[in-house]
Amino acid sequence: MAQAIAARGGWIGFDEFMALALYTPGLGYYANDSTKFGTLPTAGSDFVTAPEMTPLFGQTLAAQVAQALQVTQTGEVWEFGAGSGALALQLLETLEALGHPLPCYSIVDLSGSLRARQQQTLEKYAGTVRWVSELPDTLQGVVIGNEVLDAMPVKLLARVSGVWYERGVASGPVRDPVADAQPAGVAPEWVWQDRLTELRPPVEIEGDHDYLTEIHPQGESFIRTLADKLSVGAAFLIDYGFPEHEYYHPQRHMGTVMCHLRHRSDPDPLSDVGLKDITAHVNFTGIALAAQEAGLNVLGYCTQARFLINCGLGPRLDASPLTVRVQAQRLIMEHEMGELFKVIGLYKGEPWDAMGFAQGDRTHTL
Numbered sequence: 602m603a604q605a606i607a608a609r610g611g612w613i614g615f616d617e618f619m620a621l622a623l624y625t626p627g628l629g630y631y632a633n634d635s636t637k638f639g640t641l642p643t644a645g646s647d648f649v650t651a652p653e654m655t656p657l658f659g660q661t662l663a664a665q666v667a668q669a670l671q672v673t674q675t676g677e678v679w680e681f682g683a684g685s686g687a688l689a690l691q692l693l694e695t696l697e698a699l700g701h702p703l704p705c706y707s708i709v710d711l712s713g714s715l716r717a718r719q720q721q722t723l724e725k726y727a728g729t730v731r732w733v734s735e736l737p738d739t740l741q742g743v744v745i746g747n748e749v750l751d752a753m754p755v756k757l758l759a760r761v762s763g764v765w766y767e768r769g770v771a772s773g774p775v776r777d778p779v780a781d782a783q784p785a786g787v788a789p790e791w792v793w794q795d796r797l798t799e800l801r802p803p804v805e806i807e808g809d810h811d812y813l814t815e816i817h818p819q820g821e822s823f824i825r826t827l828a829d830k831l832s833v834g835a836a837f838l839i840d841y842g843f844p845e846h847e848y849y850h851p852q853r854h855m856g857t858v859m860c861h862l863r864h865r866s867d868p869d870p871l872s873d874v875g876l877k878d879i880t881a882h883v884n885f886t887g888i889a890l891a892a893q894e895a896g897l898n899v900l901g902y903c904t905q906a907r908f909l910i911n912c913g914l915g916p917r918l919d920a921s922p923l924t925v926r927v928q929a930q931r932l933i934m935e936h937e938m939g940e941l942f943k944v945i946g947l948y949k950g951e952p953w954d955a956m957g958f959a960q961g962d963r964t965h966t967l
Contacts (some may be wrong), residue, residue, distance in 0.1 A: 602874065611771055612758075613770045614700055616754040616818070620770070630878055632874060637715070646864070651839075651905075651932055652684065652685070652687035656691050657917050661910065664695075665837065665912050667743070669721065673742070673833055676705045677705075678743050679740060681837055682752065684715065689708065690722055704743075705731070706726070706729050746836070750820045751841060751880040751881060751914075752879075755819070756817075757769075758814055759813040761795065765919060766797055767795070767796050768794075775789065793871070802814055803816070815881050816887075821888065822886055822891075827947075838888070839908075840943065842885050843885065846966075861877060885943055885945055886967045889967045892947045897947040901957065902943065905939055910960075914932070
């Protein structure tokens with residue numbers, strides 16, 4: 602980090618800082634050997650995602666994947682950021698139980714340590730699953746991304762006294778208060794530093810109060826790359842976020858960047874660098890526009906709760922033991938994941954009606 606900051610003249614944008622903090626080989630959060638995914642901090646984990654919470658998540662999503670494979674007449678699934686491998690296992694086991702021909706399952710993940718965990722989790726599907734480090738010139742099939750977009754680096758923009766700045770990171774000395782000097786062998790601290798910028802949020806922010814927010818060039822670039830590569834098929838991206846008019850609401854003046862460590866959240870990405878997750882909410886309007894501009898169309902957009910209910914979560918809950926039902930309720934409760942998490946569906950080819958958006962489609966709000 603210090604080398605990168607020095608090479609850039611003493612300052613880097615937050616997007617570069619976030620990329621280094623998360624993905625530096627061997628040192629970044631997603632590139633080291635910490636546990637990350639799990640239900641309890643006592644196991645060394647930092648947060649839980651839906652597939653670790655309950656297998657009903659992947660089992661329900663499998664119905665949508667099966668429909669998409671059938672409609673698009675493709676036989677491949679591409680999962681980006683497969684985490685512990687739990688979602689891939691749930692999808693493959695459910696498709697197998699449904700009698701659906703198992704697709705060629707490709708996982709794209711930057712983390713070597715997570716890849717090793719995924720390989721262990723998916724051992725019984727070793728002949729079906731493959732890991733790739735880069736995309737082919739063209740791909741087809743169904744793309745899955747659960748909590749992938751939120752981990753893509755964002756730029757921070759700050760309006761201070763009516764002037765827009767890009768907020769970045771610089772090195773600040775750690776001083777000995779007694780000697781008033783830099784202690785020997787102590788790394789510098791990271792400090793915020795703003796620079797004037799021509800960058801702006803995609804919409805005008807009402808009011809004249811100070812305002813901090815994010816823009817998402819890397820996430821939108823990922824969508825454009827996906828659009829360029831996908832010759833026929835569909836993509837389902839699940840994450841927490843808002844449409845543009847909610848994302849840049851005047852009252853959301855502190856931005857959405859958040860960190861996760863041992864199942865606790867904090868808003869300070871400059872501490873414990875490399876040891877905790879850093880995320881930002883998704884601007885789903887920006888994702889939809891980037892997709893459309895690059896040749897993808899929107900299948901639908903709705904809350905996670907509505908999507909899972911449309912895909913048949915209700916009967917699965919009814920058939921499950923009480924302990925499973927209690928845990929799975931978190932997927933659809935408004936104060937848990939049900940409302941904050943959204944699902945956006947994209948496709949290339951002929952239009953079709955995806956079951957996940959049959960009721961409660963909010964595409965008109967994007």
